[in-house]
Amino acid sequence: MPKIAMLGSGFIGRFYADSILGQRSRDSIVSVYSRRKESAEKFAKDYHCKHWTTEMEEAIAHPEVDLVCISLPNNLHEIAVLLCCKHKKAVMTTKPLGRNATEARRMLEAVEDAGILNAYLEDLVYTPKFLKAHASVQNGALGRILWAKSRETHPGPHSEWFWDLEQAGGGCILDLGCHCVEIARSFIGKDIRPVEVMCWADTQVKPIEAEDHAIGLVKYENGAIGQFEVSWTFRGGMDLRDEVMGTEGTIWINNFLRTGLEMFTTGKGADYVAEKAESNTGWLFPMGDEVNDLGYNHMFTDVFNAFEKGKAPKETFYDGYVVNAILDAAYRSARTKLWEPVQLDIWRGRIGVSKVSPLTEYDADHYLVKEEMTHYGAKKLILKEKTSGKIVEKILN
Numbered sequence: 483m484p485k486i487a488m489l490g491s492g493f494i495g496r497f498y499a500d501s502i503l504g505q506r507s508r509d510s511i512v513s514v515y516s517r518r519k520e521s522a523e524k525f526a527k528d529y530h531c532k533h534w535t536t537e538m539e540e541a542i543a544h545p546e547v548d549l550v551c552i553s554l555p556n557n558l559h560e561i562a563v564l565l566c567c568k569h570k571k572a573v574m575t576t577k578p579l580g581r582n583a584t585e586a587r588r589m590l591e592a593v594e595d596a597g598i599l600n601a602y603l604e605d606l607v608y609t610p611k612f613l614k615a616h617a618s619v620q621n622g623a624l625g626r627i628l629w630a631k632s633r634e635t636h637p638g639p640h641s642e643w644f645w646d647l648e649q650a651g652g653g654c655i656l657d658l659g660c661h662c663v664e665i666a667r668s669f670i671g672k673d674i675r676p677v678e679v680m681c682w683a684d685t686q687v688k689p690i691e692a693e694d695h696a697i698g699l700v701k702y703e704n705g706a707i708g709q710f711e712v713s714w715t716f717r718g719g720m721d722l723r724d725e726v727m728g729t730e731g732t733i734w735i736n737n738f739l740r741t742g743l744e745m746f747t748t749g750k751g752a753d754y755v756a757e758k759a760e761s762n763t764g765w766l767f768p769m770g771d772e773v774n775d776l777g778y779n780h781m782f783t784d785v786f787n788a789f790e791k792g793k794a795p796k797e798t799f800y801d802g803y804v805v806n807a808i809l810d811a812a813y814r815s816a817r818t819k820l821w822e823p824v825q826l827d828i829w830r831g832r833i834g835v836s837k838v839s840p841l842t843e844y845d846a847d848h849y850l851v852k853e854e855m856t857h858y859g860a861k862k863l864i865l866k867e868k869t870s871g872k873i874v875e876k877i878l879n
């Protein structure tokens with residue numbers, strides 16, 4: 483049973499605490515660090531922490547703490563990770579791991595040198611819908627995965643530091659694209675090397691230096707394509723959707739809006755609806771159990787089980803590093819308007835995977851293009867002659 487130090491008492495720190503204290507009922511947050519005394523004290527009271535502090539190192543070094551949860555702005559992840567290494571405390575870090583792959587790589591190398599458990603808290607590959615979809619993909623229900631698309635768009639983040647390029651490290655590509663990239667990468671196969679990225683990005687609405695809207699394509703060595711669509715300018719709440727297309731099937735996931743729970747209210751008694759909901763009157767799309775539906779419960783269960791068994795969780799700092807490297811390529815591509823290579827100095831997946839041949843054998847002389855059942859009862863085959871390359875039709879009945 484890990485005893486946790488929570489670093490940060492803001493938005494995600496509280497979601498994490500709700501999940502950690504809510505599910506197994508045997509895990510505890512024993513210390514909390516926050517910049518301001520009042521926030522630390524309030525968090526400690528709300529989540530029954532014995533100890534609070536305004537000194538980050540004090541929370542990490544606290545003798546009872548054996549697992550540290552980093553819920554701080556992006557520019558503080560590395561500082562916190564290095565302190566965990568110094569005190570040899572297991573560490574889990576929210577997304578994105580680093581502001582770029584250089585930072586992420588330093589963190590990866592530091593935790594591995596220190597020999598501590600490291601978890602990358604990518605909750606969206608732990609949602610119940612993702613887990614079911616991923617199991618179907620693994621079982622071959624979709625055949626060979628050709629395309630995996632993930633979209634996260636909302637009206638923009640909730641704290642000032644996100645909007646500051648130095649502290650955040652990027653705009654919506656880094657903030658939201660990190661989720662989308664890891665979702666697509668998981669469907670395509672985490673052992674398949676991402677090779678190059680093409681990305682459009684712009685600042686269409688907000689008065690900021692970073693991008694507030696972007697679309698990107700990530701090409702994988704086996705020929706599969708990942709796609710991310712991210713925005714801080716979308717109106718209407720938080721849109722979280724994934725699509726997977728394979729040679730044998732398709733999956734569509736709607737994670738947040740239109741999930742089956744729809745409600746109308748004039749506003750009487752209106753309250754919190756769901757993350758980034760823009761209204762609490764009219765037609766609403768609340769979440770049934772936000773902490774569970776966003777994957778936090780399954781994520782912490784995996785991390786804590788790994789901690790107790792001395793194993794690695796499903797998502798480690800290595801995954802965070804790969805995601806950062808893909809996003810670095812996206813930023814380069816948005817500038818150069820070219821396909822940019824993904825620079826991965828550390829690659830632990832398969833190497834030299836070639837693109838699968840698109841030719842399906844029909845008989846000795848033909849490849850199969852398509853079968854079609856017509857509305858007038860005839861079954862047609864579209865075939866390609868192997869020698870001439872000519873496309874022909876064959877009617878079966």
Ligand SMILES: NC(=O)c1ccc[n+]([C@@H]2O[C@H](COP(=O)([O-])OP(=O)(O)OC[C@H]3O[C@@H](n4cnc5c(N)ncnc54)[C@H](O)[C@@H]3O)[C@@H](O)[C@H]2O)c1
Nearest residue numbers: 490491492493494495516517553554555556576577578641
């Ligand atoms: N689904 C997710 O996985 C998810 C969702 C939201 C945020 N995040 C990530 O969580 C991290 C924190 O984001 P948040 O939404 O909780 O932000 P937040 O602003 O709500 O909270 C940040 C916390 O860090 C503290 N803080 C801010 N600036 C600081 C500084 N200079 N020094 C020390 N402490 C400081 C704040 O007081 C607060 O306690 C970010 O890395 C963000 O990307 C992840």
